[in-house]
Every structure is written in structure tokens, then in C-alpha cells.
Amino acid sequence: MQSSTGAAATQGGISSSRIDSIRAAEAKIFRKARPKSEAAVGKGVKGFFGGVPMHWMNDWPTPFPILVEKAKGATITDVDGNKLADFCLGDTGSMFGHSPAPVAKAIRRQSRRGLTYMLPSEDALVLGKLLSERFGLPHWQIATTATDANRFALRVARAVTNRPKILVFNGCYHGSVDETFVRLDNGKPANKPGLTGEFRDLTQGTKIVEFNDLPALEAALADQDVACVITEPVLTNCCMVLPEPGFLEGLRKATRATGTLLLIDETHTISTGPGGYTQRYGLEPDLFVLGKPVAGGVPASVWGISDELAARYEAYNRSKQPGYSGMGTTLSANPLQFAAMRAALEEVMTEENYAHMEKLAGRLAAGLEAAIAKHKLPWHVRRVGARVEFICAPGPLKNGSEADAAHASELEAAIHVALVNRGILIAPFHNMMLISPATTKAQVDRLISAFGDIAAQLTA
Numbered sequence: 001m002q003s004s005t006g007a008a009a010t011q012g013g014i015s016s017s018r019i020d021s022i023r024a025a026e027a028k029i030f031r032k033a034r035p036k037s038e039a040a041v042g043k044g045v046k047g048f049f050g051g052v053p054m055h056w057m058n059d060w061p062t063p064f065p066i067l068v069e070k071a072k073g074a075t076i077t078d079v080d081g082n083k084l085a086d087f088c089l090g091d092t093g094s095m096f097g098h099s100p101a102p103v104a105k106a107i108r109r110q111s112r113r114g115l116t117y118m119l120p121s122e123d124a125l126v127l128g129k130l131l132s133e134r135f136g137l138p139h140w141q142i143a144t145t146a147t148d149a150n151r152f153a154l155r156v157a158r159a160v161t162n163r164p165k166i167l168v169f170n171g172c173y174h175g176s177v178d179e180t181f182v183r184l185d186n187g188k189p190a191n192k193p194g195l196t197g198e199f200r201d202l203t204q205g206t207k208i209v210e211f212n213d214l215p216a217l218e219a220a221l222a223d224q225d226v227a228c229v230i231t232e233p234v235l236t237n238c239c240m241v242l243p244e245p246g247f248l249e250g251l252r253k254a255t256r257a258t259g260t261l262l263l264i265d266e267t268h269t270i271s272t273g274p275g276g277y278t279q280r281y282g283l284e285p286d287l288f289v290l291g292k293p294v295a296g297g298v299p300a301s302v303w304g305i306s307d308e309l310a311a312r313y314e315a316y317n318r319s320k321q322p323g324y325s326g327m328g329t330t331l332s333a334n335p336l337q338f339a340a341m342r343a344a345l346e347e348v349m350t351e352e353n354y355a356h357m358e359k360l361a362g363r364l365a366a367g368l369e370a371a372i373a374k375h376k377l378p379w380h381v382r383r384v385g386a387r388v389e390f391i392c393a394p395g396p397l398k399n400g401s402e403a404d405a406a407h408a409s410e411l412e413a414a415i416h417v418a419l420v421n422r423g424i425l426i427a428p429f430h431n432m433m434l435i436s437p438a439t440t441k442a443q444v445d446r447l448i449s450a451f452g453d454i455a456a457q458l459t460a
């Protein structure tokens with residue numbers, strides 16, 4: 001936990017002055033190794049607002065963004081010739097490695113046949129079947145981002161239930177879906193701070209309770225005005241929070257008892273296995289969303305619904321006024337997506353690849369835990385399949401409020417840059433590390449050793 005009381009403020013048990021001095025020293029090392037990057041992007045790139053093509057690129061804690069020459073498998077090479085073992089993997093978009101060979105081949109093949117035509121191709125005929133078999137829901141639609149898939153799925157949920165509200169868990173993130181940007185502020189629902197141009201009170205349409213709090217959930221659903229609960233099975237977008245035993249079962253029971261639909265967003269927890277957390281743990285969602293890595297790095301997402309929901313949606317469509325549904329985007333469900341997704345599902349998201357990812361993720365988590373214990377740091381490690389996270393606070397964390405308090409942003413930034421200087425890239429927003437099918441044992445051991453080295457410096 002962070003503390004700013006007393007003369008010497010600390011984060012994660014480390015004094016602010018030590019964090020600052022390590023961060024400054026590591027920033028120097030970073031710059032020295034990247035003269036070309038610094039010359040090109042150190043002062044921002046002309047022509048882009050904020051100096052980058054997308055503002056998130058300014059959120060890395062490095063002194064300036066790394067200018068990438070190429071990425072292959074689990075390695076990124078920058079324009080200065082530095083090689084990084086990539087555990088960020090495009091924050092999950094490249095979870096199966098950069099340009100997996102079967103996906104690259106499918107892209108090459110499709111590039112000769114047209115990239116978008118608002119009509120199905122033969123790959124689409126296979127895809128519907130693949131998605132149904134893989135994720136257990138029979139009816140699918142393709143979109144381009146997980147954000148859009150969530151938005152469309154929530155619309156269907158509201159349409160068929162004729163209920164206005166949704167419910168989210170504190171600390172959630174489901175993409176830039178407006179109605180999910182609510183948080184608990186000292187226990188009271190409020191808009192998240194910092195929302196650009198948002199003038200609505202989002203709490204009018206969104207209820208919010210803490211993850212792992214079944215009584216609060218049951219009370220919130222009792223009014224029967226919530227169309228849908230949207231959640232990840234594990235909260236991954238704050239410091240990782242695992243469901244307590246019985247919580248997901250209780251969630252399903254409470255939603256069914258109140259006629260509320262359940263949307264499981266597997267965009268990150270697909271790290272669990274080929275069928276996601278849903279298949280591994282027998283969840284029974286009414287709606288299912290998966291984006292990011294589902295087409296091996298080509299922008300694509302999928303959303304699926306159950307038979308029962310499909311029947312209700314058909315009835316709704318028969319009765320609704322004609323006119324634009326407000327769902328769909330022009331480039332969605334294009335043949336490049338079909339080809340890449342088919343290759344990813346058939347040849348990349350395989351049991352064999354997941355077995356490799358699971359094994360190395362277990363090795364990584366154990367190695368980090370050992371280093372934390374050795375240096376007597378008050379930190380802990382969490383893992384969901386191929387997704388590992390170290391959290392600079394004691395654990396386990398129970399909910400979004402605890403996860404929020406566990407963030408140690410300055411300390412995390414110092415560790416991040418220090419890891420880059422040791423040839424390791426982890427996620428910029430939190431301490432997330434992904435294992436891909438291309439990740440090697442040597443890369444994992446390098447990360448464990450670098451982490452131990454940094455922990456020694458922090459505690460020296």
C-alpha cells in the first residue's frame with residue numbers, strides 16, 4: 001500500500017527518495033542506449049497531436065516511446081538495435097506472439113483476394129462453427145474492437161430485457177464503452193475522473209458494486225431494472241483480483257434469479273486456455289466477448305449469444321421499429337479478419353501452445369515470488385493462465401478499491417524502465433506480463449533475474 005504520511009513517503013515498502021534516484025539513473029541508461037529513437041521521437045513526432053499517433057503511446061514510463069523497427073515472436077527490436085523480450089505483447093493484442101506464422105500466411109493469402117467487401121468469404125463459413133465449438137455459444141457476430149463488441153452486446157441485452165441499466169464491478173475496464181466508466185468513490189457511485197467531454201451522469205444508467213461482494217450484488221439486482229451484468233471473470237485491468245470461491249457461481253445464480261443477463265468479457269482472461277476462463281471453469285454466460293488477440297494481431301473481435309437470447313433477440317427484431325440499430329461498423333467482418341481469425345483459432349490458439357504458455361507462466365510466477373520472498377518485499381504475484389502480474393502491495397486483493405489502493409505508480413514506473421534497460425518489456429499501465437507460444441524459457445529466466453536484480457537495488 002502507498003503511504004505518504006511521515007517524513008519519508010514510501011511506495012510498496014520503498015522510500016520515495018530511493019525510487020526517484022533509481023528512476024533518474026535508469027532514465028539516463030535508457031537514453032544512452034537509444035540515440036536514434038531519441039532523435040526521432042524524443043520531442044514528439046511532427047504531424048501528430050501530442051507527438052504520437054495515439055495518445056496511449058505517451059503513457060509508457062520510459063523517457064520517450066521506443067521506436068520499433070520490427071517485432072517477431074516474443075522479441076521487439078528497436079531502431080537502435082536493442083532487443084527486448086516482449087512480455088507486454090501489445091497489451092494482449094499479440095498474446096500469441098508477433099506475426100504468428102499461420103496468421104501471417106493467411107494475411108498474405110487474403111491480401112491477394114481483397115481486404116474488405118461487406119460480404120462473407122468462405123473462411124466465414126468455417127468461422128461460425130469454430131467459434132461455437134470453441135466457446136460454447138451458438139450465435140456470433142464479428143466486430144473490430146472489443147470495445148465495439150461490448151457496446152453491441154450491451155445494446156442487445158437492453159433491447160431484449162427492455163431494462164435500462166447495466167451493472168459493473170468497481171475497478172473494471174471493458175474498453176471505451178461510455179456507460180462502464182463509473183467507479184465507487186468512498187463507496188458512492190460516480191463518473192470516473194478525467195473523462196474527456198463527458199457531461200452525463202453515467203450513474204443514472206449504471207449500477208456499480210465491488211467484485212466479490214455477493215450481498216451487494218444481490219441487493220443491486222433486486223429492483224429488476226438491470227439488463228445485464230458485464231464483467232471479466234478475473235479483474236485484470238486494475239491490480240489483478242481473482243474471484244473468491246463461489247463468487248462466480250453466486251453471480252450466475254443472482255443474475256438468473258432476477259432475469260438479468262450475464263456478459264463475460266474474456267478479452268484478457270483468454271490467457272486461461274483455448275476456450276477462455278468460461279470453458280475452463282464452466283461459466284454459463286448469456287453473452288460472451290473476446291477481442292484483441294483473437295485474430296493474432298489483426299484488429300478483430302467477436303461477440304456471441306446463447307440460443308435463448310438469440311430467440312429473444314429475433315422476437316425483438318420482429319417487433320422493433322425499422323431503422324438503423326446503432327450497431328455495426330463498416331470495416332467489421334471483413335475477409336482479412338475472417339482469414340486471420342480462422343488461422344489463429346485453428347493453428348495458434350491450440351492446446352499445445354497453451355500448455356507451453358501455462359508452463360512458462362508458472363515458472364515466471366514462482367521465480368518472481370521467490371525474489372519477493374528473498375528481498376522481504378511486501379508484494380505478491382497473481383496469475384491467470386499465461387497472464388502474470390506482480391503487485392507492489394500485500395495480497396490477495398479482494399476488490400477494485402483494494403486494487404486501486406495497491407497501485408504504486410512511481411515505483412512501478414522505476415521498475416518498468418529498469419526492466420527495459422535489462423532487455424525486458426512489460427505492460428505500461430500495470431505490471432502485467434504475458435507468455436506467448438513464442439516466449440522461451442531463457443526469456444522467462446532473464447526476466448526473473450532482472451526482477452531480482454532490481455529488487456536487490458531497491459532494498460539495498
Ligand SMILES: Cc1ncc(COP(=O)(O)O)c(C=O)c1O
Pocket residue numbers: 145146147148150173174175176232237265266267268291292
Ligand atoms: C477486458 C477488456 N475488454 C475490452 C477491452 C477493449 O479492447 P479494445 O481497446 O481493443 O477495444 C479491453 C482493453 O484493454 C479489456 O481489457
